[in-house]
Amino acid sequence: MFIKELHLLNFRNYEREELQFEPGICVIRGDNGQGKSNLLEAIYCLCFARSFRNYKENDLVRWDTPYYYLRGTIFLQQRFYKLEVGYEAQKKRKVIKIDGKVVKRAGLEGRCPLVCFVPEDLELIRRGPEERRRFLDREISQLYPLYGDWLSRYNRVVYQKNRALKENWHSAHSGEFLKVWNKQLIYFGSRIIKQRAHAVAAWGKLAARNYSLLFNKGPRLQIKYVTFLNKDLLAAQPEEIEAAFKARLAAAAAEELQRGFSLVGPHRDDLSFLLDEREARRYASHGQQRSAVIALKAAQLQHYNQQKEKPVFILDDVFSELDAQRRQECFNLFKDAGQVFLTMTKKEAGFATFRQQFAVPSVFHVQRGRARREE
Numbered sequence: 001m002f003i004k005e006l007h008l009l010n011f012r013n014y015e016r017e018e019l020q021f022e023p024g025i026c027v028i029r030g031d032n033g034q035g036k037s038n039l040l041e042a043i044y045c046l047c048f049a050r051s052f053r054n055y056k057e058n059d060l061v062r063w064d065t066p067y068y069y070l071r072g073t074i075f076l077q078q079r080f081y082k083l084e085v086g087y088e089a090q091k092k093r094k095v096i097k098i099d100g101k102v103v104k105r106a107g108l109e110g111r112c113p114l115v116c117f118v119p120e121d122l123e124l125i126r127r128g129p130e131e132r133r134r135f136l137d138r139e140i141s142q143l144y145p146l147y148g149d150w151l152s153r154y155n156r157v158v159y160q161k162n163r164a165l166k167e168n169w170h171s172a173h174s175g176e177f178l179k180v181w182n183k184q185l186i187y188f189g190s191r192i193i194k195q196r197a198h199a200v201a202a203w204g205k206l207a208a209r210n211y212s213l214l215f216n217k218g219p220r221l222q223i224k225y226v227t228f229l230n231k232d233l234l235a236a237q238p239e240e241i242e243a244a245f246k247a248r249l250a251a252a253a254a255e256e257l258q259r260g261f262s263l264v265g266p267h268r269d270d271l272s273f274l275l276d277e278r279e280a281r282r283y284a285s286h287g288q289q290r291s292a293v294i295a296l297k298a299a300q301l302q303h304y305n306q307q308k309e310k311p312v313f314i315l316d317d318v319f320s321e322l323d324a325q326r327r328q329e330c331f332n333l334f335k336d337a338g339q340v341f342l343t344m345t346k347k348e349a350g351f352a353t354f355r356q357q358f359a360v361p362s363v364f365h366v367q368r369g370r371a372r373r374e375e
């Protein structure tokens, strides 16, 4: 896949901009606060109709304007697609079109091979379980079109159940009302669990190989999905997962009523990185942790490649965070991508050598919400 064309209107600090891209590496340069990340965000938003950063939709609309509009052309599965995303801030109304036809769900979710890598990802192992879940959810909803749906419905049920638990914990019939919420938790939750297990297994296998290539005598990396069900999730039938989930909820019901919030479900799951069977979060060096994340990012790129479509790789500010060795690890990933967008500040040393080494075809210079091609 590659992005060929992007047209921005009132998106973040871009008033109006039209850009053409080619496959290969594209460097976005500029000083701080000029609109480099915003441009990457627009590319992501064109494909998935939402941001990769955790922002509210309204934040994407240029201040004091009523809407944003993105239009672009991407090359995917041997043909060009025209994509449009428009969002009206006041009505909170979003319209997504593919080839001029209105589509319901987030654009090309499930079809668009795009991997993004931001400095926060580098700290994934050190951060809390909530961030790791958010990472999982972001990446998996890109892979499977239904996942985002299940997730938002699941989260709504957790929210409602928690509210009900808080308000009704003293009621005599509370056991009954729990069943209503739990039924839905089981339905959506089991699907989420299954999908997460599959994605992590696929990435984990590739990441382990990548890590051992980076450190041929080093420790062995394993990435595991940690959930409350003690089961071989990959082999389990959907009904088995549902039954196990149901049993756990039944066992926890009394405690949930007593404590007043929902205790069991994939909203409390985690992702675990092990180096030679030990928790990387507790024992690995900072550098090892970062390399493990790079191995995971590489795995995501390769996973897309296995599906016979070269992905787009978006890197925002990652290089300034890396030492020389990990920079090289990261550069090695470029070969697995069809198109790479990366940001660099003007202060970044070594840009000239980088440009030469990779024969970078396009460089854009961003200043106050305008992007100009540099010769």
Ligand SMILES: Nc1ncnc2c1ncn2[C@@H]1O[C@H](COP(=O)(O)OP(=O)(O)OP(=O)(O)O)[C@@H](O)[C@H]1O
Binding pocket: 011, 012, 013, 014, 030, 031, 032, 033, 034, 035, 036, 037, 038, 039, 058, 059, 060, 061, 062, 063, 317, 345
């Ligand atoms: N909705 C918006 N409307 C107008 N301007 C906005 C909006 N949201 C953010 N901005 C402006 O966009 C600028 C930030 O752009 P961006 O995050 O892309 O910077 P950057 O070039 O990536 O900088 P850095 O190198 O520091 O990461 C800020 O100056 C901010 O004030």
Ligand SMILES: [Mg+2]
Binding pocket: 036, 037, 038, 316, 317, 343
């Ligand atoms: Mg930025």
